[in-house]
Amino acid sequence: MNVNANYSVSNTSGKEYLKVNTDxxxxxxxxxxxxxxxxxxxAINKTAKADDGLGSFGLQKRK
Structure with missing residues (x-):
């Protein structure tokens, strides 16, 4: 799937979080x-779980 998005990664209390903005x-x-x-x-918030949201997914390391 191709998605155009802006994103940021943060670390809070030893856990990593991803924030994504799509169109x-x-x-x-x-x-x-x-x-x-x-x-x-x-996915941990309502926006990510919405019908137009990305839902849960996997990210693979580049080869």
């Missing part, structure tokens, strides 16, 4: 968990 939904928030080949991004 359809602003202020989508995800908790990042490192997995063997990248990260799992778990």
């Amino acid at each position: 359809d939904e602003k202020n989508q928030k995800f908790e990042l968990t490192q997995i063997s080949d990248g990260y799992k991004a778990k």
